[in-house]
Amino acid sequence: MKKTLFLAAGILFTAMLVAAQTPLVIDYSYDISGKGTAKTNFLTFTGPQRFGVATQDTYDAKTKASLQKTTALFTTAYQTDIAGGVAFPDAVRGMLLFAVADDTVRKNAGLLIEKAKDGTISVYYANRGTAYLIRTNNKGQLGFPKGTYQKRVIGYVDAKNVQVISVDYTDGKATTGDKINWPKVWDAKDTGGKAIAGAPATVKTTNIIDDWPTSALFHFQGSLTLAFDKNILTVKGSLTPGQGAPK
Numbered sequence: 001m002k003k004t005l006f007l008a009a010g011i012l013f014t015a016m017l018v019a020a021q022t023p024l025v026i027d028y029s030y031d032i033s034g035k036g037t038a039k040t041n042f043l044t045f046t047g048p049q050r051f052g053v054a055t056q057d058t059y060d061a062k063t064k065a066s067l068q069k070t071t072a073l074f075t076t077a078y079q080t081d082i083a084g085g086v087a088f089p090d091a092v093r094g095m096l097l098f099a100v101a102d103d104t105v106r107k108n109a110g111l112l113i114e115k116a117k118d119g120t121i122s123v124y125y126a127n128r129g130t131a132y133l134i135r136t137n138n139k140g141q142l143g144f145p146k147g148t149y150q151k152r153v154i155g156y157v158d159a160k161n162v163q164v165i166s167v168d169y170t171d172g173k174a175t176t177g178d179k180i181n182w183p184k185v186w187d188a189k190d191t192g193g194k195a196i197a198g199a200p201a202t203v204k205t206t207n208i209i210d211d212w213p214t215s216a217l218f219h220f221q222g223s224l225t226l227a228f229d230k231n232i233l234t235v236k237g238s239l240t241p242g243q244g245a246p247k
Contacts, residue, residue, distance in 0.1 A: 026237060086214045095123055144220045145242070155175070
């Protein structure tokens with residue numbers, strides 16, 4: 001009975017959120033050189049959740065966290081629904097959080113950003129043993145809810161909370177994120193199900209899958225625009241909440 005009421009309340013809240021049509025607006029900047037400052041590394045977002053707001057949030061070296069608690073705020077307000085379903089892709093959320101994290105996070109993730117001659121931007125990184133790929137169209141646009149964002153398991157997190165990458169996806173020896181061989185990771189011919197040295201038996205590599213929303217309550221639609229110039233990645237745009245599972 002309680003569970004039914006909980007879900008009913010969640011559905012009602014979601015319907016109100018969608019009906020309001022207040023967009024999730026994102027303004028992001030990140031210098032991947034490791035020399036970023038609060039002026040180049042920040043995340044601003046506003047949206048339909050009145051508590052889900054951050055204004056030029058950045059990393060605070062004293063507390064070793066984001067000044068405005070963006071990591072928790074964004075997840076609670078926009079990434080997951082009240083039933084635990086994913087409404088905002090993990091890959092994109094993780095990309096946004098680089099701006100409010102210590103530079104060691106970038107190094108350990110093996111973050112790589114490429115801009116092709118036709119204008120397509122590709123973002124690659126790994127977090128907690130999962131590799132992520134984000135790719136725009138040739139105008140730098142990333143569509144929602146089903147754009148090009150993918151993921152696959154290529155490692156695990158050890159007892160010391162350190163990410164360990166399978167040597168199948170590095171140079172064959174290293175297990176750190178900075179040694180990831182990205183062409184190997186995103187080779188569609190490479191199949192999952194392989195054991196990872198040192199990992200629990202239940203943790204194996206996986207096939208490449210789309211990192212699309214799974215929430216049955218709501219999702220976001222529209223597009224974000226990425227730009228990459230002189231080591232600085234920017235993300236700007238607004239996304240409108242849509243009710244129900246994405247089609």
